[in-house]
Amino acid sequence: MNLKELALSLGLSQTTVSRALNGYPEVSEATRTRVRQAAEQHNYRPNTRAKALATGRSLTIGHVIPVSTKHEMVNPVFADFIAGAAEVYADNGYDITLSMVRDADEAAAYRTLAAKGAVDGIIVHAPRTDDPRIALLSELNLPFVVHGRASDVTLPYSWLDVNNRRGFQRATEFLVDLGHHRIGLINGLEHLDFAIRRRQGYLAGLSARGLDVDPVLMTQGEMTESYGRSAARAQLDLADPPTAFIASSIIVAIGARRAVEERGLTLGRDVSIIAHDDDLSYFRNDETVPLFTALRSSVREAGRRAADMLLAQVAHPAVAPQRELMEVDLMVGRSTGPAPLSAARRQG
Amino acid sequence: MNLKELALSLGLSQTTVSRALNGYPEVSEATRTRVRQAAEQHNYRPNTRAKALATGRSLTIGHVIPVSTKHEMVNPVFADFIAGAAEVYADNGYDITLSMVRDADEAAAYRTLAAKGAVDGIIVHAPRTDDPRIALLSELNLPFVVHGRASDVTLPYSWLDVNNRRGFQRATEFLVDLGHHRIGLINGLEHLDFAIRRRQGYLAGLSARGLDVDPVLMTQGEMTESYGRSAARAQLDLADPPTAFIASSIIVAIGARRAVEERGLTLGRDVSIIAHDDDLSYFRNDETVPLFTALRSSVREAGRRAADMLLAQVAHPAVAPQRELMEVDLMVGRSTGPAPLSAARRQG
DNA sequence: ACCAAAACTCAAAGCGCTTTGAATGATACG
DNA sequence: CGTATCATTCAAAGCGCTTTGAGTTTTGGT
Numbered sequence: 001m002n003l004k005e006l007a008l009s010l011g012l013s014q015t016t017v018s019r020a021l022n023g024y025p026e027v028s029e030a031t032r033t034r035v036r037q038a039a040e041q042h043n044y045r046p047n048t049r050a051k052a053l054a055t056g057r058s059l060t061i062g063h064v065i066p067v068s069t070k071h072e073m074v075n076p077v078f079a080d081f082i083a084g085a086a087e088v089y090a091d092n093g094y095d096i097t098l099s100m101v102r103d104a105d106e107a108a109a110y111r112t113l114a115a116k117g118a119v120d121g122i123i124v125h126a127p128r129t130d131d132p133r134i135a136l137l138s139e140l141n142l143p144f145v146v147h148g149r150a151s152d153v154t155l156p157y158s159w160l161d162v163n164n165r166r167g168f169q170r171a172t173e174f175l176v177d178l179g180h181h182r183i184g185l186i187n188g189l190e191h192l193d194f195a196i197r198r199r200q201g202y203l204a205g206l207s208a209r210g211l212d213v214d215p216v217l218m219t220q221g222e223m224t225e226s227y228g229r230s231a232a233r234a235q236l237d238l239a240d241p242p243t244a245f246i247a248s249s250i251i252v253a254i255g256a257r258r259a260v261e262e263r264g265l266t267l268g269r270d271v272s273i274i275a276h277d278d279d280l281s282y283f284r285n286d287e288t289v290p291l292f293t294a295l296r297s298s299v300r301e302a303g304r305r306a307a308d309m310l311l312a313q314v315a316h317p318a319v320a321p322q323r324e325l326m327e328v329d330l331m332v333g334r335s336t337g338p339a340p341l342s343a344a345r346r347q348g
Numbered sequence: 349m350n351l352k353e354l355a356l357s358l359g360l361s362q363t364t365v366s367r368a369l370n371g372y373p374e375v376s377e378a379t380r381t382r383v384r385q386a387a388e389q390h391n392y393r394p395n396t397r398a399k400a401l402a403t404g405r406s407l408t409i410g411h412v413i414p415v416s417t418k419h420e421m422v423n424p425v426f427a428d429f430i431a432g433a434a435e436v437y438a439d440n441g442y443d444i445t446l447s448m449v450r451d452a453d454e455a456a457a458y459r460t461l462a463a464k465g466a467v468d469g470i471i472v473h474a475p476r477t478d479d480p481r482i483a484l485l486s487e488l489n490l491p492f493v494v495h496g497r498a499s500d501v502t503l504p505y506s507w508l509d510v511n512n513r514r515g516f517q518r519a520t521e522f523l524v525d526l527g528h529h530r531i532g533l534i535n536g537l538e539h540l541d542f543a544i545r546r547r548q549g550y551l552a553g554l555s556a557r558g559l560d561v562d563p564v565l566m567t568q569g570e571m572t573e574s575y576g577r578s579a580a581r582a583q584l585d586l587a588d589p590p591t592a593f594i595a596s597s598i599i600v601a602i603g604a605r606r607a608v609e610e611r612g613l614t615l616g617r618d619v620s621i622i623a624h625d626d627d628l629s630y631f632r633n634d635e636t637v638p639l640f641t642a643l644r645s646s647v648r649e650a651g652r653r654a655a656d657m658l659l660a661q662v663a664h665p666a667v668a669p670q671r672e673l674m675e676v677d678l679m680v681g682r683s684t685g686p687a688p689l690s691a692a693r694r695q696g
Numbered sequence: 697a698c699c700a701a702a703a704c705t706c707a708a709a710g711c712g713c714t715t716t717g718a719a720t721g722a723t724a725c726g
Numbered sequence: 727c728g729t730a731t732c733a734t735t736c737a738a739a740g741c742g743c744t745t746t747g748a749g750t751t752t753t754g755g756t
Binding site for chain 1: 741742743744745746
Binding site: 366402 | 711712713714715716
């Protein structure tokens with residue numbers, strides 16, 4: 001059933017039917033309800049493609065997934081973010097399309113996306129420090145919101161980020177105040193902006209407490225469970241091992257915890273761990289006393305807000321770029337405790 | 349830049365330019381290359397919406413995510429499946445759209461999807477035993493492939509599934525053969541077909557080895573880490589606790605392992621665990637000797653194959669429904685061992 | 697009863713593409 | 727040199743919708 005047929009069956013013109021359905025005022029309430037009922041009854045839905053062509057808006061938001069060797073798509077953080085965003089899209093009648101893009105043809109892919117006219121806006125994931133996508137998208141004149149920031153980009157653009165720097169500084173100071181002097185950072189990949197900011201926060205925390213930096217205590221990698229384990233393992237094997245870790249995600253922390261226990265050490269006593277906790281649906285760290293002491297910030301909520309920002313921008317492209325910085329909460333759980341005496345003593 | 353403008357700039361008709369770009373034979377090689385170059389130079393991409401309208405094909409596949417209280421979207425299994433499927437789509441020029449659908453308006457949502465004409469085909473996730481979606485989609489005449497099966501549906505339809513029943517039977521027998529007599533099943537939600545099949549396999553395994561079923565050793569829930577922990581905990585608290593668990597996913601197994609260790613028990617000695625391992629990118633269980641003894645079956649590969657099936661069906665809607673059953677491998681890792689003597693003795 | 701204003705309704709154009717059916721130009725053959 | 731054949735190219739219709747600009751009917755004031 002299409003508009004034409006529906007109009008015919010009602011003895012009305014397409015114009016009137018279209019207007020009735022889309023809530024235009026120049027149609028009488030009587031006909032409007034008549035049309036609505038008929039549409040309902042025939043299960044009529046306007047064809048998306050035709051509507052998009054006629055209106056110039058596709059009611060679709062694109063999420064571009066970088067596909068290098070690493071598959072960002074399967075990052076659970078990403079999944080939760082999209083789930084949050086999708087709630088907002090659904091409430092506003094928007095669909096969501098995923099594009100997998102290889103790093104190599106990234107620029108071309110974004111150009112294509114814009115030229116094809118398949119989306120009204122884009123969410124940019126996993127920005128790098130000087131991410132060229134931002135300039136590109138600005139030039140293409142396609143509304144976009146960055147999840148995270150690109151520190152070196154000076155152009156104005158909309159972003160939503162977590163205060164990673166402050167959070168990691170706080171976590172570091174918290175551990176130092178517990179007596180830890182050797183604190184390992186198990187970070188995400190440091191070509192990504194968020195990881196750099198986290199490292200900065202960590203360094204700032206050490207510096208604020210007058211501690212030196214030891215490069216061997218800083219690790220970066222893709223945030224899988226087994227990376228968490230192997231990174232923690234390697235650091236625990238050092239001659240002068242850390243007594244605490246800061247892990248860039250709950251999943252990494254789970255891996256680190258495994259390494260700790262494989263060494264026969266007890267979490268929260270022999271070794272402390274603070275995790276950045278994105279409040280992932282499948283990895284809730286929310287028991288009465290949480291397992292992990294954590295910097296909590298819901299990535300799902302971030303997805304919702306980013307989507308809100310983007311839709312606002314799609315509706316009013318002229319307004320200035322928005323920014324939003326979400327603060328993190330430090331939740332004390334069972335994975336942290338005072339530095340073991342031996343270590344404290346050794347440090348003098 | 350659109351077709352009309354491009355054609356104008358070349359002094360050709362839209363027809364010729366369109367044909368040149370789409371590889372039709374009735375255009376000379378000379379003009380074809382000329383057109384190609386001009387298109388390249390002007391960064392021309394045909395407008396998706398217009399093309400879709402004209403051809404009647406949207407070059408888009410829909411994945412419908414059930415959103416009840418539980419958000420299937422954020423299930424890491426789901427994410428990996430989509431990642432696999434997306435590879436295939438990308439290679440074939442297809443895009444992928446996600447629809448979040450509340451259980452309540454499920455039927456309406458599928459009808460809408462079909463009527464809107466936004467997708468050429470659909471992948472159905474998380475089928476229930478007598479899933480009404482299958483009849484609905486057949487009636488709507490929209491190509492679809494089910495990831496999993498709906499045991500009670502008699503209509504022919506395309507599906508791709510893992511041999512859950514056989515896998516779980518095998519795992520159960522493996523544990524019994526190690527001397528375990530009380531084996532806990534930590535299953536997924538049993539309104540889903542795969543979970544029912546897994547339970548059937550578990551029961552068949554017990555029965556094949558002449559063991560009785562104890563209902564308190566069978567748990568179901570959404571497959572999160574904390575569910576794994578609490579389910580294992582509860583079973584370990586029983587007067588006659590299990591000496592082994594079969595966990596429906598690696599994530600659940602991680603939770604179960606946590607429960608085991610919180611009890612001061614040693615994995616693989618005091619308590620054994622076998623996990624169903626979907627080979628998730630962020631939870632690789634692939635060390636030289638894997639942590640978990642596991643039934644392995646790559647869900648990413650499943651995604652690829654399901655996408656292949658679906659695209660084949662979109663291309664040739666007439667052919668009979670396809671089915672594919674993937675077998676699982678039992679990989680022996682460090683999480684299983686002989687039943688502890690005390691338990692074995694107690695059983696006589 | 698008359699006319700301006702308001703309330704409805706409509707035909708037709710247009711969104712950017714594909715595709716049909718026809719026209720043109722070039723080539724070959726008798 | 728005329729005609730049949732093939733190779734190119736094109737104008738125009740159509741995909742299903744929105745929207746413009748115009749037409750028709752009602753309403754209300756005088």
